[in-house]
Amino acid sequence: MNTQRPTIRKGRKFDQVLEGARSVFLVDGFEGASVDQIAKVAGVSKATLYSYFPDKRLLFMEVAASECCRQSRAAVDMINGCGHPREVLEQAARHLLGFLTSTFGLQMFRICVAESERFPDLGRQFYASGPMVMKGELIHYFEGAVARGELAIDDMHLAADQFGELCKADLWPRLVFGVTDSVSQAEINRVVHGAVDVFMARYGA
Template sequence: MTQSATILRTGRKFDQVLRGAREVFMGDGFEGANVDDIARAAGVSKATLYSYFPDKRLLFMEVAQTECRLMSERILSMIDETKPAREVLTIAATQLTGFLVSDFAQKVFRICMAERDRFPELGRAFYAAGPENGQRQLCDYLEKAVAAGELVIADIPMAAEQFSELCKTRLWTRAAFGIQNSFTQAEIDEVALQAVDTFMARYGA
């Protein structure tokens, strides 16, 4: 990211730019997103927009990274690591499953896949902010749960990946292929609970 984008990553107008860009990217996709439309949705001038993000790719990556960071912060704020592992993992699984099948996550995933060959940095940025960051935080928790004697895991990174994949069971594939576009909380809860049950059956002390 350019120095100007790094320096100006705060303030009301910056937040407006992100909100406007999110709206346009989600509605028109990456290729169809027009800078004029983004500036209009954000309520700022094109000059202001370019002062933050001289490249549309940088703006898209910022939108994706911001959303992933907010999701991560929300999950962490809900978790009390002093609680039993099953309770902690159930909260994490429910939030993760819901995010994976959310309209935002699905649209960003499709954009990253569509632009993978031309702009591989888009996918890399989303992967780093989403799956990679989530795996790192989950590994940190699993290490603590193992140390506390609640879980028995020989390969923590592998277990963290398995947990995430369990949270994608059934619903994520349906969403990715457009078979189902909306999901009830009951459907999300069922997948999350099954994911935790399977995980605990394998790794519970």
């Protein structure tokens, strides 16, 4: 079985198709989005759309990778390299939770899982374009905070992964498994504060 991701052809209307698809996916999700609606919003013909993306899943994953890059860039811009750990970690946690609990973020995760056997590189692309970038920025921040005597961390990579998992506590599993359809700001605040408190209890200098 061929597990390699088909090559995506790029042309002058590629970005136009991608932006139209992003708008539709953000509103309708993967299942609810139709190729007809995407083509209409993008202002292209279905033939043009299919010439770039013969499969809706490929289009979704290209949009997902682009969105993930956008989110990670926003997170990078947000992190104050000299800020106090509690301030920086709270900002990072809110940004991460905002994306993970969004309809688009959940759709992206489910598609990565559903297509993991058919297109195993899709999940790797998603990880490299977002989570790995965010992890790298956290590690970079940790190094500076340790040098300033604000944190005491031996294994930076493990600490960054642990913080990401703390941010998923309670809310993300309930959303993924359909126990709840949405989360409130109060619930997000609870998880954010808990994640930062636990992390600082372990690594605060």
